[in-house]
């Protein structure tokens with residue numbers, strides 16, 4: 001019988017894992033299961049040009065088509081099972097159950113179910129509340145963007161700040177509420193976070209830090225329609241729209257009951273093998289694995305370059321298992337990298353600035369981000385990250401090569 005590999009999660013990591021399995025010589029059956037009804041599409045534009053570049057009547061079909069990845073011809077024979085999520089699994093028996101009642105048998109599994117947004121507590125009011133993770137979310141938000149709409153973005157991380165930037169460019173009056181002392185603290189540190197706040201406020205954004213949201217208030221005439229956001233100190237912010245951008249949950253529920261460590265994503269070894277299971281690998285935002293470029297602590301990384309990198313290595317691991325070859329023991333040491341576009345600035349990060357104990361300005365000035373800035377992030381004097389702001393792309397390589405260079409730290 002031909003082997004059956006099932007990939008769960010039909011986005012970037014799932015797509016790349018299927019393509020890489022074929023590239024590794026796997027010729028058996030491949031099924032990709034996706035909760036969304038769309039084939040894989042690119043998410044980063046959802047908080048940026050996909051919102052600003054379309055009118056309020058853009059449809060889900062048009063947007064998903066415009067952002068769709070073009071799969072390689074090597075997976076033209078893949079079976080797509082879209083629009084029905086995996087709801088449970090019996091890994092010992094090799095069985096996967098979908099919400100539509102189907103049960104799929106597998107010899108090997110790729111876990112690529114990514115994340116979903118965390119939501120503010122409280123079910124009401126229901127209308128006027130948005131998240132940005134899927135094309136459906138972006139279409140719903142775009143339709144709500146009328147001129148001079150009052151929007152409160154809860155959460156000043158990268159996606160929150162990008163959405164704030166895009167909404168401002170579309171004429172919305174935007175306030176960002178962030179409980180930490182500065183926006184994007186974990187990603188860029190206190191100094192650059194403060195500088196980005198000052199830059200963004202200069203362009204008209206209101207930023208409130210050190211405050212969480214205690215509750216939402218519905219309109220007097222229609223309690224289901226959001227009308228205001230109440231902060232921890234009692235301040236009320238009038239709001240026609242609330243964008244909840246307060247982090248995410250790994251989609252692991254369908255793996256429960258199999259004895260896996262699902263504390264934060266799926267715990268894997270350095271070869272992306274789900275701990276204790278030779279026939280199961282994970283890739284993308286959901287994979288928590290140690291990266292010896294930095295240390296031996298397993299972490300998830302939510303950057304666009306990681307689905308591709310992890311899918312490639314996971315496919316090698318799985319193809320070796322399926323063909324009976326010895327698994328490679330070369331350490332897997334990807335360099336995390338992400339970009340972000342906000343209020344006319346292009347941020348480019350290499351490495352893991354969040355691991356640093358010290359940040360120093362390597363080039364430029366914190367009060368002139370438009371003029372170009374490079375921040376270096378050090379842990380025990382070792383460069384573990386760099387964030388470049390408005391630096392020409394031709395300069396990227398120099399900094400990328402300098403961050404956490406190999407040979408390994410451990």
Ligand SMILES: Cc1cc2nc3c(=O)[nH]c(=O)nc-3n(C[C@H](O)[C@H](O)[C@H](O)COP(=O)(O)OP(=O)(O)OC[C@H]3O[C@@H](n4cnc5c(N)ncnc54)[C@H](O)[C@@H]3O)c2cc1C
Nearest residue numbers: 009011012013035044085086113114251284285303304338
């Ligand atoms: C709005 C936004 C902007 C971003 N901007 C940037 C950026 O500028 N730069 C950058 O580096 N990164 C950015 N990212 C991050 C980047 O897009 C992610 O790292 C990447 O999408 C992760 O891919 P993934 O395949 O691991 O997970 P996902 O893209 O989350 O895909 C997981 C898929 O699995 C499906 N799924 C979930 N549960 C189940 C289930 N039970 N059964 C079947 N299917 C299931 C989901 O529906 C989804 O389609 C952004 C992300 C978002 C949301």
